[in-house]
Amino acid sequence: xxxxxxxxxxxxxxxxxxxxxxxxxxxxxxxxxxxxxxxxxxxxxxxxxxxxxxxxxxxxxxxxxxxxxxxxxxxxxxxxxxxxxxxxxxxxxxxxxxxxxxxxxxxxxxxxxxxxxxxxxxx
Numbered sequence: 001x002x003x004x005x006x007x008x009x010x011x012x013x014x015x016x017x018x019x020x021x022x023x024x025x026x027x028x029x030x031x032x033x034x035x036x037x038x039x040x041x042x043x044x045x046x047x048x049x050x051x052x053x054x055x056x057x058x059x060x061x062x063x064x065x066x067x068x069x070x071x072x073x074x075x076x077x078x079x080x081x082x083x084x085x086x087x088x089x090x091x092x093x094x095x096x097x098x099x100x101x102x103x104x105x106x107x108x109x110x111x112x113x114x115x116x117x118x119x120x121x122x123x
Contacts, residue, residue: 019052022048022117023048024047029070051099051114053096054096055094055096057095062087063087066087067100074113075116076113077109077113083106084099
């Protein structure tokens, strides 16, 4: 396969995904380990979202495979979701994270947001 016919990485990722992704732009907060066993917070932006995960842009070094705590407020939502995610991939400071620990009501909120985004973005 020549370089010209190689599909872009995001197209390859889309083919591997279990769930569709929807375009968003939201603020996120990530709790990251710091020196001496303490933690600090880093702020960034959330990109596309799906039932299984989220893309984030974060000016901080994250390790692929590590779990982190993430806080976000989804579109059409009145409150923030705090959840545990695992960093699955990285390209510079853009990361793909997979949702791992969502409370049942947060999971329902995520499903409803994806449903609404699917309707709006299909127009």
